[in-house]
Amino acid sequence: MLSLVWHEREAEAKAVKMSMSHLYGKDQDDDEVEMERFEISDWDLENEFNPDRVRHRQTKEDAIYGMWAENDSDDERPSFGGKRSKDYSAPVNFISAGIRRPAAEENDEEKDSDDSEEEKVKREDFPKEFAPKKLKTGGFFKSSSKGFTGGHRTNQEIGTWEKHTKGIGQKLLQKMGYVPGRGLGKNAQGIVAPIEAKMRKGKGAIGAYGSERTEQSLKDFPIVDSDEEAEEEFQKEMSQWRKDPAGGKKKPKYTFKTVEELKAKGASALGKKMATPQTELSQVKVRGSRLSPPLKLMWEVWMPCVRNVVSQWLPRNCAPMVDFLENWMPAVPLWILDNILEQLIFPKLQREVENWNPLTDTVPIHAWIHPWLPLMQMRLEPLYSPIRNKLSNALQKWHPSDSSAKLILLPWKNVFTPGSWEAFMLKNIVPKLGMCLTEFVINPHQQHMDTFHWVMDWEDMISASSLIGLLEKNFFPKWLQVLCSWLSNSPNYEEVTKWYLGWKSMFSDQVLAHPTIKEKFNEALDIMNRAVTSTVGGYMQPGARENIAYLTHTERRRDFQYEAMQERREAENLAHRGIGVSSASIPMNFKDLIQAKAEEHNIVFMPLMGKRHEGKQLYTFGRIVIYIDRGVVFVQGEKTWVPTSLQSLIDMAK
Secondary structure (H helix, E strand, O other): OHHHHHHHHHHHHHHHHHHHOOOEEEOOOOOOOEEEOOOOOHHHHHOOOOOOOOOOOOOHHHHHHHHHOOOOOOOOOOOOOOOOOOOOOOOOOOOOOOOOOOHHHHHHHHHHHHOOOOOOOOHHHOOHHHOOEEOOOOOEEOOOOOOOOOOOOOOOOOOHHHHHOOOHHHHHHHHOOOOOOOOOOOOOOOOOOOOOOOOOOOOOOOOOOOOOOOHHHHHHOOOOHHHHHHHHHHHHHHHHHOOOOOOOOOOOOOOOOOHHHHHHHHHHHHOOOOOOOHHHHHHOOOOOOOOOHHHHHHHHHHHHHHHHHHHOOOOOOOHHHHHHHHHHOOOOOHHHHHHHHHHHHHHHHHHHHHHOOOOOOOOOOHHHHHHHHHHHHHHHHHHHHHHHHHHHHHOOOOOOOOOHHHHHHHHHOOOOOHHHHHHHHHHHOHHHHHHHHHHOOOOOOOOOOHHHHHHHOOOOOOOHHHHHHHHHHHOHHHHHHHHHHHHOOOOOHHHHHHHHHHHHOOOOHHHHOOHHHHHHHHHHHHHHHHHHHOOOOOOOOOOHHHHHHHHHHHHHHHHHHHHHHHHHHHHHHHHHOOOOOOHHHOOOOHHHHHHHHHHHOOOOEEEEEEEEEOOEEEEEEOOEEEEEEOOEEEEEOOOOEEEEOHHHHHHHHO
16 A cells, blocks of 8 residues: 555656756756756647646745845745645655644744745844743743844834834845945945934924024034024024013114115125115114214104104095195105105005995095005005905996996096906996897887987997997897888888988997998998888888988998098108108198009009099099099999099009
């Protein structure tokens, strides 16, 4: 029976050796030395899907130390771990039966056997307090006393927390080449001693109790003379304001320096050129014998009186204080005046603006802020933002029928910047006006104009683009729709003409000159012309067609006259500025302007000899026949003469 077992184990061992021979080869010089072959062999291809092939197993030491793990076993491959396979070729050993040890002790021995030889430390080498103690009842327990089971202890104060661990930190450092007593890093450039902490005396801020540098920092980074002097000067200044230990108040000591000395001191302290701001200089307590007697008298006698007066002054009663400062301006130095305005006047105005309520205060804010504009100018800029915010809040429930809002806002139009004013209008006023135009009802037979007047009253307050946008979006679509409905019901064209001219008179010349508004009124004329020329419908009012044609001709002629006048003004402005033609060739009338434009664009402009139309001389402008009547150019069409603008004439001639 024993021989049978022996032969089976020997066969299995041979099979394992044959499989491992494909992974290991033996050196020619030494049969005991094995070499690992990395090339792919036939055995690799055949056993790729073999579940029983030899696999790599990571040891505990490999998991902890990685590439720094050491393996002193000559029987195992260096890069492969795991438990060793049993050698079945060894002779069978029989052990005598006996008392088996507890399972806990066997597990402890197995765990100890997994560790490397370097990790094993003899128990006798440790002090007694590190050794496990045995209780009277039997068994061992791990002591929580100071110490760790591995590594070298070189400094009792570094890494003392490892007394509660196995010392894995020291082990890892020593595996990576750390030498105890030297710094970390490739060149051991790290610090050896730990960073020291210095406890502050009280709860003050950093530097309140003097220097907080430790002895170690003084050795590593010695202070230079300039730092010592700065520290001494700081302690000297701080000592002036500390309480006397005896209980009495120590009077501060003043040093007398000029403004130039303060600037020089500031520049040298900061190490760069800088000028002391005017606001900081105004806060300096200026004293000294270097001031001239008049300035010294003004600063020490006159200024305290001014401070007393300003402290009792009410900002809403601004006229006496403004007159007082304006009268003293020729005699007061600029730096004293800046001190009064920035340190005395402005804080009072700022507090008054914070307390101002536009809904309840009867005195408008511009009445006591604007008188300060000549004196303070840009110093009042910080007040404008809170003023706009308060006005914006007050306008949330405002309706355009209330004209008091315009009276309050109008004085600020030229004070605020154009961008901030436009943004304020777009946020608080324009939406309210658009709402009114949306609700506005257009009725040719009984028209109420109050709502329209509420909107047009803001023409000088809002920008032209905002007003044109309101009219284009909220007014003209309804207006043209009413006109179409009216013309479809056999109207009286004389009333339609009066209605058209009446609405056109409600707009200013600047609004009517805008191309968008011109387009809308010309669209209305086209609608009326189509209505009178259409054959649909039975009865047509006598003379209606002629009246509408005359209205169209008159309106378009007026538009062209306005354009010609604008072009003439532009030419005159260019001539006065010295741009373009010389003063000797300034156009004196519309004909001269047309001739100048023709020469500028290389177009022939000359009269036709002996040819007139209604007593007006005919001209050729390139290939186009024209005549001029009261500043308007008329071009010959297929059946009639059509008025046109100068730019359109130039485009047609080209």
